[in-house]
Amino acid sequence: MSDKPLVDVENLHIAFPREDGGWHEAVRGVSFSLLAREKLGIVGESGSGKSLSSRALLGVLPEHARMSADRLRFDGIDLLQASPRERRKLRGGRMSMILQDPKFSLNPVLKVGRQIMEAFRIGYPALSGAETRRRAIDMLEAVHIRSPERVMDLYPHQISGGMGQRVMIAMMMAREPELLVADEPTSALDVTVRTQVLSIMDELVTRRGAGLILISHDLKLVSRFCNRVLVMYAGRIVESLRADEMHNARHPYTRGLLACLPSIQSTGDPLPVLQREAGWANPEGQP
Amino acid sequence: MILRLLTYSRHAGAWAATVAITLFGLAVLTFVIGRVVPIDPVLAIVGDKASPDVYQRVFIELGRDKPLYVQFATYVSGLLHGDFGQSFVTSRPVLSDLLDFFPATLELSTIGLLIGMVLGIPAGVAAAYWHEKWPDHLVRLIALVGYSVPVFWLGLVGLFFLYFKLDWVSGPGQLDVFYQGIVENRTGSILIDSALAGEWEVFWNAMSHIILPALLLGYYSLAYIGRMTRSMMLDQLNREYVLTARLKGASEFEVVVGHALRNAAIPLVTIVALSYGSLLEGSVLVETIFSWPGIGNYLASSLFRADMNAVLGGTLVVGAVFVFLNMLSDALYGVLDPRAREHLS
Known part of the structure; x- marks a missing residue:
């Protein structure tokens, strides 16, 4: 790992207009960095701002969102100064993102193959049609899809969720990005295929030396795949830990989350209820 | 292959049936409208100065004396043969108009x-x-x-x-x-x-x-x-x-x-x-x-x-x-x- 961070975010704020004319702050001063080839997990409950922080990085925030930051850099490029065009060139090429549910994230009226080929077409417009198709098939093979030629001609509703998510991975890894954000990539999938899909993603990311930001509410899963874990609560990062040191968590919220994980050895007593304190939402409330 | 042809022909059959039923409904509707509107077609042809004899002759010529279902059957069979009746005003078949x-x-x-x-x-x-x-x-x-x-x-x-x-x-x-x-x-x-x-x-x-x-x-x-x-x-x-x-x-x-x-x-x-x-x-x-x-x-x-x-x-x-x-x-x-x-x- 080099010392120069691939992603460098400092004091990121994201707010949405409220009905009463005020602003609702969804992300309140988040700072983190990611080294090249590093795998970072972001954990938190819904609404904690974990997805928004990474969407800000890719430049695909909802239109009415207001964003500010002291620093927002990708491989030395100042994303705050970059034009929309420059940011679009980065997307899909050097950074990309996998969304939660392939049922919604794939275009229902276009063939799977065409959607993967589109990723190549945008990145390498000079490629011939046949070459684009060949590469798309290679990509489907890389995500362990059997008979990729057949799958190329299927529509999203004709494939399973696990296969759809692998198509999504193929599409987003097509141009070998240096950063992949996976936003709850397995939450919509059957438990049986979750590990498989994650391993395929992990394999591609590791082999190509990309950085990974894995967003999830599943603490266990994140600590298994990542080097480092950020815990978010109410728009702030409350704790940053190495994945192999989860047991050293100090923040009461993280400890509460860990205590809620069921284990086979447990006595069967009711799991503890997660306690929240209003003070955690304030910066002073951090231990 | 044969199965496929069968499903296709079944599909086409269902489609044709839908069209036929819709068009039949349309014919019923126009027929009913024709009977309900307060217009006397006989009067429209002969005019209000005609004698009762003439009126009666045209009344029978138009088939108005027959029961409604017979009139409807005549109407539909006419439609099937492309006969929409005569226009009283232009004195030409309605279809060519x-x-x-x-x-x-x-x-x-x-x-x-x-x-x-x-x-x-x-x-x-x-x-x-x-x-x-x-x-x-x-x-x-x-x-x-x-x-x-x-x-x-x-x-x-x-x-x-x-x-x-x-x-x-x-x-x-x-x-x-x-x-x-x-x-x-x-x-x-x-x-x-x-x-x-x-x-x-x-x-x-x-x-x-x-x-x-x-x-x-x-x-x-x-x-x-x-x-x-x-x-x-x-x-x-x-x-x-x-x-x-x-x-x-x-x-x-x-x-x-x-x-x-x-x-x-x-x-x-x-x-x-x-x-x-x-x-x-x-x-x-x-x-x-x-x-x-x-x-x-x-x-x-x-x-x-x-x-x-x-x-x-x-x-x-x-x-x-x-x-x-x-x-x-x-x-x-x-x-x-x-x-x-x-x-x-």
Whole structure:
């Protein structure tokens, strides 16, 4: 790992207009960095701002969102100064993102193959049609899809969720990005295929030396795949830990989350209820 | 293979049955309308000065003395043989009248629909893309006016300014008297006929006649198509696959047209077909104002003269056109939507 961070975010704020004319702050001063080839997990409950922080990085925030930051850099490029065009060139090429549910994230009226080929077409417009198709098939093979030629001609509703998510991975890894954000990539999938899909993603990311930001509410899963874990609560990062040191968590919220994980050895007593304190939402409330 | 052919033929069979039942329902409806309206067809023919003898003879000639179901059977069997009855006013078979008048309506409403589509769909897309910004407000204002202003008023105002005051376009009718009878009638459409014959002077004169009523119809269809396109695009632009396309690095044009509009096009087919149908049928007012020799004009003048055969024949044609357009949009659904395609086969 080099010392120069691939992603460098400092004091990121994201707010949405409220009905009463005020602003609702969804992300309140988040700072983190990611080294090249590093795998970072972001954990938190819904609404904690974990997805928004990474969407800000890719430049695909909802239109009415207001964003500010002291620093927002990708491989030395100042994303705050970059034009929309420059940011679009980065997307899909050097950074990309996998969304939660392939049922919604794939275009229902276009063939799977065409959607993967589109990723190549945008990145390498000079490629011939046949070459684009060949590469798309290679990509489907890389995500362990059997008979990729057949799958190329299927529509999203004709494939399973696990296969759809692998198509999504193929599409987003097509141009070998240096950063992949996976936003709850397995939450919509059957438990049986979750590990498989994650391993395929992990394999591609590791082999190509990309950085990974894995967003999830599943603490266990994140600590298994990542080097480092950020815990978010109410728009702030409350704790940053190495994945192999989860047991050293100090923040009461993280400890509460860990205590809620069921284990086979447990006595069967009711799991503890997660306690929240209003003070955690304030910066002073951090231990 | 055989199985596939079987399912296809079964599908075609079900389709044909649907069409047949719909058309039969249409025939029942027109028949009932013909009996319910307070118009005495016998009186319409013989006039109110005729003696009871004459009245009685015509009454029997028209089959009015027979039971209703026999009259209905005669009516349907006539329809099946292409016999829509005689028009009392023109003394010609209603069918040949309709064949003469329909092409003019088709010509006018097709151009109107094209205007409505070419302007309405991009307007709706722009309004949805710049939601709550000035293009959206503009399109909504235009659509609102199109929804609220009566077509006959706008038509008269248009004629007054563009024809009478400014003389930019020609007045009512299809052609100036000077140009009539030059081009041989082949397709029923003067524009196509004159272009085929190479009579460009006739063509441009016809164009200057059709442009105002076509723009008028186009405006109303634009208001409808634009509004519907806007709401369907708003729905699609919020879908997650749109975000996926942006994440791939697709340009905004590709995102909006290649992805979102491609999906919105599926329900839009029905909207366009309905709009076409209502143009074909609803051009009565426009055709009357512009003395356009179309089916709307024919229907209106027949109605004023109590020419029931002509009215019912025209109604039937309009209904059949609607059925046909619905069938067409169903078929197009299958082409555009892979999910619907599977349900059909």
